[in-house]
Amino acid sequence: MQLQEWTMEEQEQLIHFMTTNTWPYHGNSHPARKLIEKAIEEGGYESDEVKTFWVENDQSDKVGIVKIYDLQDEIPLFDLRIADMSRGNGYGPKALRLVAEYVFGLHGRKIRLEGHTRQDNLAMRKTFERAGFVKEAHLRQAWFSPKENSYYDAVTYGITREDFMAGTTTPVIWEDGEKGRVAATSPRIPDFPESFESERLIIRAPKMGDALDVWNAIVNSMPALREWMPFAQQQPELASTEENMRKAVxxxxxxxxxxxxxxxxxxxxxVGSSGLHRINWAIPKFEIGYWLASEFEGQGYMTEAVIRIQQFAFEQLGARRVEIRCDEQNIKSRSVAERAGFILEGTLQQDSLSPDGNVLRNTCIYAKID
Structure with a gap:
C-alpha cells in the first residue's frame, strides 16, 4: 500500500473517480463534474494548503484518494475516500496510517492530525480506531445531509504526534461532571438504510406486498428448492406465505x-431472497442465507447479491464476522460462497438433518472477518 501524489495531469482520472463512486456520508453523495472542475481550478486539490494523493494497493491499483488540507497549520485535516468496489478490504486503516506518517514527517513539526465523520458512519469510525486514532468529540446534530434534508450527530477523531511516534493510543477520559469516571456507552444497533443496490439488483427489506412474488417464485422453483430448503417440502398456501411475510417484516x-x-x-x-440471520449484535456477526428463483439461475445474481450484502454488513452494520453455512453436498450454494470470497473454515460432521428429516448431513462453514 502506498500514497502516490496526484498531479494536475490526472484531472480526468480524479473527476472520473469522484463522479463514478458514491459517497453516502458526505455532504454531496454524487458530486457533479462541474463541481469537481471548479474545486480543482480554485486549488481545492493542489495548493500550498492542500495536497491530494491516490491510495494504491500492492498491485498499484488506485483504490482510493485522500486530500490533506490546512497544511500550513499545526493541525492538518484530511478527507479519505475508498472506491465502492474496494471497500471492505482493509484499505482504509492502512491508508490512514500512511497519511499520519506523511503528516508527521513534514517540516514544521505538526502537533496532531484529525478527521470528522457522521456518527453513523461505522466503516469510517472503525478505520479511525484501527489506525490508532481516538474519539475526541461527539457533536449533536452538527452534520447536515442535503439529500435527506436532516441533521446527524458528528464525531471527531484525532491522533497526536507523540502517540504516533510512540506507537501508543492514549484514550480520552470522559468525565461525567460528578465522579470523574470514564463514561460508559451501551452498545446500540446502528441506523441503516432498508434498501441498497448492486449492479443489477435492488436489495431491500421485505414488504407485505411481496408475498405474491415470493409465493409464485417458491411454487415455480419447488423442484430445485425441495432438496435444500425446509420451507419447500410441500407447496405452500398463499396465506401461509403472507403470514411468514408478516413475521419477516x-x-x-x-x-x-x-x-x-x-x-x-x-x-x-x-429474483430471490437473502438476508442476514442468526444475528449477534454484541459482536456484531451475521449469517447470510439465500435462495434463487429457478428462472434466474446461472446468471450470477446470487453471487452479486452476496458480495453486496456482505459489504453492507461490514460497512453499515459494523460486522466483525459474516458466515455462510450450507450443506456439504449443496455444490451451487458452496460455489456462491467461494466466488464471493468467503473462506471455508471447517465442516461439521453429521451436524444437521436433510430438509425431509431422513438423512444426516454435514455442514460447511464459510466466513469473512473484518
Missing amino acids: ADFITREDLRLHLYSKETGEF
Missing part, C-alpha cells in the same frame, strides 16, 4: 432478523 423492524428481497433493476421481477 416485524423481525426487520425489531432487528431480530434482516431478510432482504432481491428485485431486478431492469424488469422489476422478484
